[in-house]
Amino acid sequence: MSHSMRDVPAVVWRERIAQSNNRASGAIFYWCVSTAEASVEPRVVVAQFGDGYAQRRADGINTQDQVWDINLYNRLQPVADEVLDFLTERNGVDVFNWSPPRTGRTLNVICPEWSWSYGEMLADGSRLIDVRATFQEVHA
Structure with a gap:
């Protein structure tokens, strides 16, 4: 019995496509x-000498990893649940791919921290949820 792509949940087929592209x-x-806010703190080795002189050098390769603080505001419960389930399944350990806004790049990242808060209640009784997360670039 064959199945069409319509029978496969969206998240599953996206993961299959990514696997075929050799993603992390x-x-x-x-x-x-x-919203998305990036920060970079280059890894540097410092040799401090007694006379106040210091020598600095990059600490290996890939020394400028990006850290992104992202927010997803006012999401309906089912969408927020999808996002939170995705992050929970990776448990801060498994690498996944993410494309920062307006960069044209895809990063390998982990999410070591995330949180959510309940927002407004809509007229139909559903509640909006805000999700916050930190994505750290890794090199897989």
Whole structure:
């Protein structure tokens, strides 16, 4: 019995596509974020000398990993649950792919920390949820 792509949940086929593209783990964070803020702290080795002189050098290769604080505001419960399930399944360990807004790049990242808060209640009784997460670039 054959199945069409219509029978496969969206998250599953996205993961299959990513696996065929040799991505880190095959998982892709595809939800559109409301805000994203990046920071970089280069890894540097410092040799401090007694006379106040210091010598600095890059600590290996890939020394400028990006850390992104992302927010998804006002998401309906089912969408927020999808995002939180995705992050929970990776448990801060498994590498996944994410494309920062307006960069044209895809990063291998982990999510060591995430949180959520309940927002407004809608007229139909459903509640909006805000999700916050930190994505750290890794080299797989």
